[in-house]
Amino acid sequence: MNPILRVDDIDTAYGSSQVIFGLSMEIGRGETATLLGRNGVGKTTTLRSILGLTPVRRGAVHFCDRRIDTMPTDRIARLGIAIVPEGRRIFPNLTVRENLVAFAANRNKSDEPWTLARVYALFPxxxxxxxxMGNQLSGGEQQMLAIGRALMTNPHLLILDEATEGLSPLIREEIWQCLAHLRAQGQTVLVIDKYVERLLSLADRHTVVERGKVVWTGSSEQLRAQPAVWQRYVGV
Known part of the structure; x- marks a missing residue:
């Protein structure tokens, strides 16, 4: 397998405080992968390292066969990484339509790119x-908008950071169904979330992090067979 994203043995720190210790992970093209762990174990810092927001002190990050840890964040985004950030961060003073078209692009050069019509079909x-306006939407609608906005860039890799946090079970299920739809269409996705049991039926590969280090990696089948792993490192 030629991974679309490869994180090789990275160390990351904030000043003198090291947070990531020799972390490695990879995602194959078309895979749905997860990054799992309790709050504060280094998941967000790993994302920041991938996106160029927090410099990598050692190791390397490769995306689409290019080393990206030396690139600025805006250039990394233009290569085709889109993130649905924790907290959604939609534009409150733009309409839903304006939010969706604001950064529309075809970064993966798709023959069937995401358009307004396709996003509206996914989220009626x-x-x-x-x-x-963005500030007139419910939390669930804002999350749908954040996902739709990311898809409108037609990314090679879509990252969802705590995409179901604070949502009702009904809306959460809509998000899971959306992820299943994207997986079926071959979209590469990295999910950071805490609902392991639901992710077991959606994801191909899981990476579990504890104190800035990878402590387990494997398939959904392997993780399902080892409930003690996710109960120890992810359970509350």
Whole structure:
């Protein structure tokens, strides 16, 4: 397998405080992968390292066969990484439609790119709310908008950071169904979330982090067979 993303033995620190210790992970093209662990173990710092927001002190990050840990964040994004950030961060004073088209691009050169029509088909509620301002949406609608906005860039890799945090079970299920749809279409996805039992049916590969180090990696089948692993490192 030729991975689309490869993180090789990275160390990352904030000043004199080291957070990531020799972390390695990879994601194959078309895979749905997860990064699992309790709050504060280094998941967000790993994302920041991938995106160029926190410099890597040792090791390397490769994306689409290019080394990216020496690149600025905006250039990394233009290579085709899109993130649905924790907290959504949509533009409150733009309409739903304006949020979606603001950064529209075809970064993966798809023959069938994501368009407004495709996003509206995926999330019909956004079509109903097309002329509503971002700050007039519910939390679930804002999350749908954040995912739709990321898809409109047509990324090679879509990252969802705590995409179901704070959502009702009904809306959360809509997000899971969206992920299943994206997986079926071959979209490469990295998910950071805490609902391991639900992710077991959605993801191909899991990486578990504890105190800035990878402590386990494997398939959903392997993780399902070892519930003690996720109960120890992910369970509350």
């Amino acid at each position: 509620r956004l079509k109903e709310r097309a002329e509503n």
